[in-house]
Amino acid sequence: MSGASTKLAPMPLRVLSSTRETADSMTLVLERPPGGSVGPGAPGQFNMLYPFGIGEAAISLSSDTADRFVHTIRGVGAVSDALGRLRPGDTLGVRGPFGNGWPMERARGRTLVLVAGGIGLAPLRPVIHAVLRDRSAYGKLFVFYGARSPRERLYVGELERWQAGGAMDLSVTVDFGDANWAGRVGFVTALLGHAQFDPAETLLMTCGPEVMMRAVANQMIGRGVAPGDVYVSLERNMKCAAGLCGHCQFGSIFICKDGPVFTYDRVEHLLRVREI
Amino acid sequence: MKSMADLIREHPFLAGLSDEYCELVAGCAKNVVFEPGSYIIREGQPAGQFHLLREGQVSLEVYAPRRGSIVLQTLGANDILGASWIVPPYRWTSDARAVERVRAFAFDATCLRGKCEADPALGYALMKRFVPIILQRVTAARMQSLDLYGASV
Ligand SMILES: Cc1cc2nc3c(=O)[nH]c(=O)nc-3n(C[C@H](O)[C@H](O)[C@H](O)COP(=O)(O)OP(=O)(O)OC[C@H]3O[C@@H](n4cnc5c(N)ncnc54)[C@H](O)[C@@H]3O)c2cc1C
Numbered sequence: 490m491s492g493a494s495t496k497l498a499p500m501p502l503r504v505l506s507s508t509r510e511t512a513d514s515m516t517l518v519l520e521r522p523p524g525g526s527v528g529p530g531a532p533g534q535f536n537m538l539y540p541f542g543i544g545e546a547a548i549s550l551s552s553d554t555a556d557r558f559v560h561t562i563r564g565v566g567a568v569s570d571a572l573g574r575l576r577p578g579d580t581l582g583v584r585g586p587f588g589n590g591w592p593m594e595r596a597r598g599r600t601l602v603l604v605a606g607g608i609g610l611a612p613l614r615p616v617i618h619a620v621l622r623d624r625s626a627y628g629k630l631f632v633f634y635g636a637r638s639p640r641e642r643l644y645v646g647e648l649e650r651w652q653a654g655g656a657m658d659l660s661v662t663v664d665f666g667d668a669n670w671a672g673r674v675g676f677v678t679a680l681l682g683h684a685q686f687d688p689a690e691t692l693l694m695t696c697g698p699e700v701m702m703r704a705v706a707n708q709m710i711g712r713g714v715a716p717g718d719v720y721v722s723l724e725r726n727m728k729c730a731a732g733l734c735g736h737c738q739f740g741s742i743f744i745c746k747d748g749p750v751f752t753y754d755r756v757e758h759l760l761r762v763r764e765i
Numbered sequence: 766m767k768s769m770a771d772l773i774r775e776h777p778f779l780a781g782l783s784d785e786y787c788e789l790v791a792g793c794a795k796n797v798v799f800e801p802g803s804y805i806i807r808e809g810q811p812a813g814q815f816h817l818l819r820e821g822q823v824s825l826e827v828y829a830p831r832r833g834s835i836v837l838q839t840l841g842a843n844d845i846l847g848a849s850w851i852v853p854p855y856r857w858t859s860d861a862r863a864v865e866r867v868r869a870f871a872f873d874a875t876c877l878r879g880k881c882e883a884d885p886a887l888g889y890a891l892m893k894r895f896v897p898i899i900l901q902r903v904t905a906a907r908m909q910s911l912d913l914y915g916a917s918v
Binding site for chain 2 (some may be wrong): 556606607608635636637641662664666668670671672673674675676677679682683697698699701
């Protein structure tokens with residue numbers, strides 16, 4: 490299969506497993522396309538997933554496994570709901586992987602601060618996997634994760650392993666606690682404020698609601714992290730995903746082709762725009 | 766053994782405060798420990814002290830009939846607990862409960878207010894430390910109330 494057809498024509502791929510994460514989100518594991526025709530995909534890249542007859546949605550890779558595509562999808566509309574109904578053995582159309590991904594090369598040797606909100610943990614999870622696999626290549630790893638409530642946390646088993654593992658400093662906070670929750674309650678910025686890191690050494694990657702990313706970026710820049718070391722993933726709606734249709738174009742920037750990951754100084758103005 | 770002034774100087778809230786002022790405010794401070802489950806402050810009670818947390822998690826709660834205690838926010842090591850001691854009528858506006866064993870410095874409010882009134886430069890140095898934290902908490906509380914993660918990505 491040529492690169493071009495991979496990018497514009499969906500490949501039919503089989504669902505190997507579907508696991509419920511929360512009331513409205515699922516993790517799908519897809520088989521890899523045969524014959525090594527498609528690259529493994531890098532942390533921060535995404536596929537266009539097509540439940541047949543419904544429509545396409547951009548969904549990030551949520552694991553860096555080379556032999557599978559793993560995606561976590563939150564049902565918010567027609568396409569994402571249809572993706573959430575897929576079961577093992579079902580087939581869907583897949584194009585990708587697309588996008589530039591997180592700056593894993595620049596991250597080497599640096600202190601990494603990852604801040605995820607809600608479903609925004611999905612595109613950051615491959616970063617965590619990559620760092621854990623090659624731990625000594627990176628400096629300190631701080632992970633801050635804000636969820637709506639304890640029941641709406643993704644990857645709960647994995648969070649517990651990460652917490653116990655000692656390879657990172659993981660802080661989870663929720664907006665609304667419940668009777669069984671003995672963890673933190675509040676917005677992620679409250680936890681971020683106390684993390685001990687050298688701003689000059691630090692690289693931030695954040696993904697979540699844009700309001701959250703703005704608050705996090707501004708706080709980190711306020712602490713002295715260079716705006717060029719602050720990376721955000723812009724997950725605005727897109728169509729072709731190949732920089733052709735212009736649906737996600739803003740000025741000279743195509744979110745799909747040039748992004749979805751940008752340094753904050755390049756896109757700060759976009760984060761104030763309602764729709765592209 | 767370290768003096769109280771030496772100890773409080775190490776708390777990030779007081780970072781950069783002059784030795785003279787550290788000595789001065791240390792005169793209002795004592796070490797306190799709260800066991801898990803115990804209340805550090807209660808809503809409506811006089812705000813007789815303020816705390817600099819050293820370790821352990823604290824939850825700020827309000828009690829609502831039929832719903833019980835609702836956690837508004839949690840605090841931990843290096844946080845400050847309580848601002849109601851600064852403004853009349855000096856009463857707490859929420860409960861604070863120790864979730865874990867909590868160690869803190871407790872400052873007597875009347876003592877501290879007296880020293881701030883007597884030396885406005887000390888008062889200003891402390892307010893410059895309080896205001897950014899209060900502002901950050903207001904902003905964070907607004908974000909929390911937006912229910913951001915409930916909305917789409
Ligand atoms: C690069 C990229 C990576 C993404 N990764 C993931 C992922 O890993 N998991 C995941 O669940 N979602 C992800 N998304 C978002 C996902 O693409 C959309 O939620 C999806 O397109 C919704 O399609 P739908 O037909 O189900 O809903 P629609 O009917 O199109 O939309 C339903 C509601 O969601 C809003 N909405 C739709 N898309 C977005 C968006 N991108 N940002 C904000 N609001 C939106 C609409 O305004 C509407 O209110 C990603 C988006 C991009 C651009």
